[in-house]
Amino acid sequence: MTMEYATRWRAASRIPAEPDKPYVIEKGEGDRAHLFGDLITVYAGGEQTENAFNFFTVEGPKGDIIPAHVHAETYEVFYVTQGAVRLFVEDLEGEQIERVLTPGDFGFVPKNCPHAYRMERHHSQVVGVAAGPGGTFERFFETLGTPAEGLGLPVEPFVPEPRKFGVVPREYDVRFLPDHQWRTS
Amino acid sequence: MTMEYATRWRAASRIPAEPDKPYVIEKGEGDRAHLFGDLITVYAGGEQTENAFNFFTVEGPKGDIIPAHVHAETYEVFYVTQGAVRLFVEDLEGEQIERVLTPGDFGFVPKNCPHAYRMERHHSQVVGVAAGPGGTFERFFETLGTPAEGLGLPVEPFVPEPRKFGVVPREYDVRFLPDHQWRTS
Numbered sequence: 001m002t003m004e005y006a007t008r009w010r011a012a013s014r015i016p017a018e019p020d021k022p023y024v025i026e027k028g029e030g031d032r033a034h035l036f037g038d039l040i041t042v043y044a045g046g047e048q049t050e051n052a053f054n055f056f057t058v059e060g061p062k063g064d065i066i067p068a069h070v071h072a073e074t075y076e077v078f079y080v081t082q083g084a085v086r087l088f089v090e091d092l093e094g095e096q097i098e099r100v101l102t103p104g105d106f107g108f109v110p111k112n113c114p115h116a117y118r119m120e121r122h123h124s125q126v127v128g129v130a131a132g133p134g135g136t137f138e139r140f141f142e143t144l145g146t147p148a149e150g151l152g153l154p155v156e157p158f159v160p161e162p163r164k165f166g167v168v169p170r171e172y173d174v175r176f177l178p179d180h181q182w183r184t185s
Numbered sequence: 186m187t188m189e190y191a192t193r194w195r196a197a198s199r200i201p202a203e204p205d206k207p208y209v210i211e212k213g214e215g216d217r218a219h220l221f222g223d224l225i226t227v228y229a230g231g232e233q234t235e236n237a238f239n240f241f242t243v244e245g246p247k248g249d250i251i252p253a254h255v256h257a258e259t260y261e262v263f264y265v266t267q268g269a270v271r272l273f274v275e276d277l278e279g280e281q282i283e284r285v286l287t288p289g290d291f292g293f294v295p296k297n298c299p300h301a302y303r304m305e306r307h308h309s310q311v312v313g314v315a316a317g318p319g320g321t322f323e324r325f326f327e328t329l330g331t332p333a334e335g336l337g338l339p340v341e342p343f344v345p346e347p348r349k350f351g352v353v354p355r356e357y358d359v360r361f362l363p364d365h366q367w368r369t370s
Contacts, residue, residue, distance in 0.1 A: 020295045022274040022282060027289025043291040049260040052316045053238035055291070075234040079312065081266055081289075089207040097207060104212025104266075106228040106240070110205045127264065129314055131237045 035145030046136035068180035073134030083124025098184035220330030258319030268309025
């Protein structure tokens with residue numbers, strides 16, 4: 001038996017609208033969104049946890065780097081479950097780490113630490129938890145990108161309208177750092 | 186380069202003692218603990234996130250059910266990455282779900298919902314996030330069980346002293362429900 005719920009985010013979601021309801025979601029059936037070439041799937045949002053944490057996956061093709069950005073109030077986990085993902089992160093003193101994560105490897109990005117990443121293999125998948133005292137940010141992806149009905153990666157990359165870059169990141173505690181340099185390689 | 190840190194939990198940990206430090210931990214190299222037949226590996230604790238969330242894995246052999254229990258203030262994620270795990274959970278109205286989760290499947294247990302689980306295949310692995318407004322509980326496992334130096338599952342199951350069951354669960358927002366019945370099968 002598969003339950004579907006009308007929520008504030010989807011007409012038919014596997015995530016219950018009421019936060020005190022236990023649930024199971026099969027692989028791939030969370031709330032899906034496309035942003036550029038990536039598929040983001042939300043399995044739990046801030047509503048489920050009194051804004052303590054969220055839980056989502058990001059899947060993508062081998063591709064371009066996700067540009068450097070920072071969160072003022074958000075801690076972020078990168079836990080790789082498929083493929084390989086190169087994580088770049090800079091600490092508060094300006095020291096930089098660059099590491100390729102493969103399945104089972106874990107990366108942690110504290111608030112205020114600039115970071116970026118790049119999928120190094122096709123069909124890579126990262127589990128993300130992104131939350132902090134200021135809340136969670138799982139709906140950033142579909143607000144900058146677009147909600148998706150289908151399963152699987154975008155057939156064509158979804159490129160947001162330029163005006164959204166001026167508005168959406170700020171709403172979700174994301175600040176892009178266009179002049180940031182990675183000196184690690 | 187692999188960094189090791191002295192923390193309040195380990196003399197040599199891959200998790201930095203300072204919460205604002207980014208880091209990477211390779212598969213299996215988090216803070217390890219044994220409890221019964223299971224290996225618990227903590228990759229991030231409450232210290233890293235201002236108590237917003239934690240991140241750990243539980244690996245075990247095909248085995249007995251983990252007895253029914255409940256958390257008054259803690260939300261919990263079960264995300265299976267290897268093998269198969271049977272999740273039992275009851276909602277606040279007493280309705281019960283029993284589902285076998287395989288890799289990529291996700292289960293969510295709100296606070297105050299009784300739950301239990303059983304590894305259904307050898308070498309199963311679950312990613313856990315267990316946190317809520319009351320904090321995080323990742324050190325429950327090593328406090329009831331024991332910290333482990335080696336990699337891999339316990340060679341012999343670690344059975345806690347009986348007196349610890351009266352003390353440790355309460356400290357970590359865990360309440361066992363010895364009379365609980367699963368009516369799902």
